[in-house]
Structures are given as C-alpha cells and as structure tokens.
Amino acid sequence: MPVKSTNRPAARRTAGASKPAAKPASKASKPAAKNGASQPASRQPKSDAKKLPSLALRHVWQGENQIAANPLVWVNGQLLPKNEAKVSVYDHGLLYGDGVFEGIRVYQGKIFKCRSHMDRLYRCAAKLHLHIPVSPDDMVQIQRDCIAANGIKEGYIRLVITRGHGTLGLDPRKCPVPGVICIADQISLYPPEFYETGMRVIVAKRPKTPVACLDPRIKSLNYLNNILAKVEAIEAGCHEAIMLSQEGWVTECTGDNIFVIKDGKLFTPPPVSGENDRFAGGLLEGVTRRFVIDELAPMCDIQVEERMMKLDFLMSADEIFLTGTAAEIIAVPQVDETRISDGEGELTNKLRMKFREIVTSDAIPED
Known part of the structure; x- marks a missing residue:
C-alpha cells in the first residue's frame, strides 16, 4: 500500500562531509501487521497524514541540500512531521532497548552501500528473532521516499526497527507488530578541521x-x-x-x-x-x-x-x-x-x- 504522503595533543576533527540527495519520492508499501494483529492505538491515526502535502513543500536551502523546515519521518507506514512522529511508551524498543538500527549515508542523492546495510539490518534482526514486517526492497524504497520528501542530497539515514508496542515485561511475544522508523536528516560527528x-x-x-x-x-x-x-x-x-x-x-x-x-x-x-x-x-x-x-x-x-x-x-x-x-x-x-x-x-x-x-x-x- 502506498505511503500516506500527505595532535596530536589537541583534539582535532572534521565532520567528514554532509551528504545525499533525493529524487521525487516513489511510494513505499506500508508494513502489514504480523499475524493480522491490529496496529496499537498509540500509532498515528491515518487522518494525520492528510496534513502532509503542504508541510512537505516547506524547505530551506543549506549548501547543496534543500532541507525540510519541518522534516518528515517515516513511522509505521506514514510520513509524518518530526514533531508528530511518535512511538508508544509501551514500545519495547523504548522500554528495553529491544530492537536494531542502521546508520546509512546519502551521497549525491544515492544511498551508499545500501544493500550491505540492508543485509546487516536483517541479519541482526534475525539474531534477535525480530521479524521485520517490510521486505528489503520496500525498506530501500522507504529510504528513497524519505530523502526525497526532505530534499536531501547529502545526508544521513537512520533506520530503526523496534520490537513494537507490548505490555510491561520482557516477553517479546506480547509485541505482535514490530515498529519501523526511517529518519533522513543531517549528521556531523566531528569538527571539519x-x-x-x-x-x-x-x-x-x-x-x-x-x-x-x-x-x-x-x-x-x-x-x-x-x-x-x-x-x-x-x-x-x-x-x-x-x-x-x-x-x-x-x-x-x-x-x-x-x-x-x-x-x-x-x-x-x-x-x-x-x-x-x-x-x-x-x-x-x-x-x-x-x-x-x-x-x-x-x-x-x-x-x-x-x-x-x-x-x-x-x-x-x-x-x-x-x-x-x-x-x-x-x-x-x-x-x-x-x-x-x-x-x-x-x-x-x-x-x-x-x-x-x-x-x-x-x-x-x-x-
């Protein structure tokens, strides 16, 4: 289903370089609930996504990047404004650190070593017996949608897979639907020098x-x-x-x-x-x-x-x-x-x- 758009002694560093760009976003499929389970009530209602078209057009320029003034984040099937992108306080990713993530670079609007990152993401999730409810190909498309929606040519992608909304207690079986989040933004670890x-x-x-x-x-x-x-x-x-x-x-x-x-x-x-x-x-x-x-x-x-x-x-x-x-x-x-x-x-x-x-x-x- 399409995404709802809507020194030596002294320390010295450089922030590498900013990165990736984006092309018009194509639609990524929305993750299906595992075993037919319904989405937790804490997830954003579909009506919220209807506000997105106007928000997605608000950009400012920063170097070669066209940065969204109110960045859009992909959360469980929807592109939402940063301040509306939320997860449940009962998500085991928040409660117990139960989940996996990837940090990925975008250069010239392209996802650097994308398949290598996807291989590691799915391999790590498998080691945790964590089912990712999105195929690797769809996960790639989600990333492309995010960098396009945020006007990023040079930047950074953060993929987060959580165990999902559950109950208090460690039992992962109480989390029927894993959470999927994609953030496309900028990152600068160290001073450029x-x-x-x-x-x-x-x-x-x-x-x-x-x-x-x-x-x-x-x-x-x-x-x-x-x-x-x-x-x-x-x-x-x-x-x-x-x-x-x-x-x-x-x-x-x-x-x-x-x-x-x-x-x-x-x-x-x-x-x-x-x-x-x-x-x-x-x-x-x-x-x-x-x-x-x-x-x-x-x-x-x-x-x-x-x-x-x-x-x-x-x-x-x-x-x-x-x-x-x-x-x-x-x-x-x-x-x-x-x-x-x-x-x-x-x-x-x-x-x-x-x-x-x-x-x-x-x-x-x-x-």
Missing part, C-alpha cells in the same frame, strides 16, 4: 561487554556499554575512546572501527577470532570498515591484514585512523598521552582522499 589534523582519543577504562553475553555484531538499540565509554572520552576532553576486551584486546571505538598502519601495511581487529564463530573479536562489522578492506585499500595498493592486537601494537603504529558511516575516515594522531603521528599520516590521507573522490563522483556504490 579534524579531518585534516586528526583527533586525540583515549583508551577507555571500561571494557567491552563480554562476547559470551552479547554478540557485538548485533547493532542493537542498547548502546549503554559504548555510551559509558563515550562519557569517559568526553570527561577527558576527547570525542572518542578505544575499547578493549576484558582480555586486553583492541576491539573498536565507541562508534567507529579502528585501523593501524605499520610499515606501509594496514591492520585492523577481526570481527571473529575463533572456531565456528564462537569467539567474536568484540566489534561491530562496520560497512565503511569492509569498504576500506575490500575496495578502498586495493585501489590505493595497500595491503590489509585482520589480526588480533594488544595496546603495545597499536601504540607503536605509524598511523591510526577510524572509520564509520557518520565519521567516514578520520586520523588519530594521539592516543592518551602517546603521540602516534604529526597530524594525518600519508596513507590515511591517501585513503581518505580516495574515499572522498568516490562519494563525490557520479558512481556512488549502492551494493
């Missing part, structure tokens, strides 16, 4: 949640472990923190993956380090991380090796950089009080420039 100078990070004192307790490859709505490490970074005057496993292995940062350059070769912790996936390496398998390993590094004639590493290996690096959907590629010239490089290193710059060349071209990879 950091992308040339790099930014200082710390090593968090708080270790990663043990893999035996929670698979870090699930991008769930519960980020408390990462948030507490982020608080450590903020209190230290930094934007990011490196997180170690309980055994002292380098895993990732609070929101980014980490790479080390030594003697012209690229190293990064593996997502899995054990037989039959029993022992995960303690990190989320980032889409940008995989793009660097499989595509960007080969383009730049740089060898890559996934390997377990302790802090001494990291601290003796020639260069360090982080990757992430929102962060893109950003250098780390200092960890705690140890200087790694004088600003952004040569190979980090080479990779970052190649990345920017790709995402500002007419051939944005959407696979």
